[in-house]
Amino acid sequence: MVQPVDLDGLKHSGALWQGRRNLLAADQVWASGWRVLDELLGGGWPRAALIELLGEAHQGLPLVLPLLAGLSRQARWLVWVAPPHVPYAPALQARDVCLEHVLLIRDLSAAQGLWAAEQTLKSAACSGVLLWPQQVRTAQLRRLQLAAEQGSCPAILFRPLRAADQGSPAALRLRVRPVPLGLEVALLKRRGAWGGVSCIVPLDRFGA
């Protein structure tokens, strides 16, 4: 006897790949703030997954600032683990990031940074975790991905460009490159879609 399969359910959960640009259900993504980027991401940033942004350490941040502004309105921590420079408080506040929920974890060794990221992800007390890892192995990425799913919290990793060659269990990998009109975002990997497409996210000269 043939088992009936709930096709709509599979489509809804993103488990079924349809071979064309499919969109994730609206309750599984956060809108990115740009229409072109939403289309590239299949609806927006995934809510409980590992996201990798490859580029210079500071370059990916403008892309997620609208996301951070939304996340920081939740009464949970928005955690920055080992940021490369000082996150400039007045500028963040001007871009609607609620500073009250920002948690900075700094001056760490590589192992401490990964530990802190995993703990915060798993705790379910955080709305999002940003991590600038020094060196990270595939097994450690896997742990972060699991922790992000467990705590249903997006983990955003900022990694150098050369990490593009390394395989990764991340749900989403983007390469970020500044261009005169904004940021060029190339999709390296996304669950349920082809990589290799790119778009240009327009930023004004203030990076907003």
Add this chain to the structure above:
Amino acid sequence: MLWLALYLPQLPLEVFAPARRQAGPLAIVESSAGRERISRCNAAAQADGLRPGMLLPTALALCAGLAVRRRAPARERRALDDLAAWAYQFSSCIAFEPALLLLEIGASRRLFGDLTTLQERIRCGLEQLGYRVRDGMAPTALAAGLLARNRSGCRVLDRDEMRTAVSDLPLACLTRDAAARDLIRHIGLQTLGEVLALPRPELVRRVGPRLALLLDRLLGLAPDPRAQWQPPRHFEQTLELLGEIGQTSALVFPARRLLLALCGFLHGCGGGAQRLRWGLVHRDRPDTDFDQGLLDPSRDPERMLAVFRERIERLQLPAPVIGLGLRVDDWQILDGCNRELFAGSVADSPIDDRVADSADDRAVDQTVERIDKALLERLANRLGEQRVRGLRCRADHRPEYAWGLCAPGEAGVELAAVATAASRQGLSQPPWLLTQPLPLPAPRGVPHHGGALRLADRPERIETGWWDGRDIARDYFIAQGPAGECLWVFRDRRDGGWYLHGFFV
């Protein structure tokens, strides 16, 4: 008045090896008439055939691996004192006899439901602390002590019963006064009941007023004033470990015992502790001290233990540890909400549904906050408090001073006016700031950073700070690099040099 007496028959032994029944054979010796005799020995030693009263050489012959300690009365007194601190949560009126603790529980029996529950809680608590106890309950302190020592578990609630309860105990239990005992024995009497049956005036004439007063106190006919234990201002206890501990993870068990004692003390005082000071005692070196912080005052031993576990993870032991001390200098009164009363952990007292519902609601409300706190504590204790910080704006136009670190979650205390002023300015400023401005080469007056930079038209001039000597005079530009990146650069108006101070993209 209703007294609960807690008699600790193995106290001399337990002060040396608390909560370590699985440890090897251990005996406590006392010298009497110039010879060393075993006074107490633990189960392992008894299994080897040792008995109290045995001579020490005999005992050593029977059991080669016997650990021997001389009885330490000072340490026993201190242990009783520590126990009193713990028991203060059950009674505000505590007195001592040798190896015996007396709690007045008549006043607190309603708080804890009924006497059986209370007795059970105390017994369990003492067991967790590593003490075996025999208890007795009676309306007078003297009778309660007598029952605990001789008829453990006996409970006498009113005075009429008391006469019968003590009547078959030998008089020797009551007094050590040899003359009185001899006299009574010569009359041919043995038990307390027989003595109490004698006509009183004759008895007083024969044995003197001292024994008569004791008998009166026993029956509650005469007042029995006792020195009451007073809670100290500080909590400080030290636990001597039986062996040397070289691994931090092995410290968790003794730490748990200290935390239980601390939380009992805090319960009694209605307080909570926020900063605990641990001391590790080494054999030949100064102690290692470290602090353990909690985000808010607490008296939950499990939570403190979880934080302790994280804290010792990053500890390097310089030498094996032979003792563990815990000290709390200042504790706060927990604001008057007796949450545990409603959560049912103090008493299983019947609570009507309405109250139970509201307690549930509150528990849900507190969950988010509690998770937050627990996470912060774990992070701060493992990584160090200075590494886990919040971020806030400050009312200053100089970029270096316009931001600051603060305790997590406290950024909101800034004035609203500051926030709006900052947000107007902040839009034209980058999300990343360099801690130190980076000097840029500027051949022919054009700043370079990986290539010549193109400057946006209008600079933002920041010239302020004359009042504290760190004044600046700068023109900030948004500059575009050759690869399209957006930088925040400034020209110092004093020396004309160019600097990179932040990144937009």
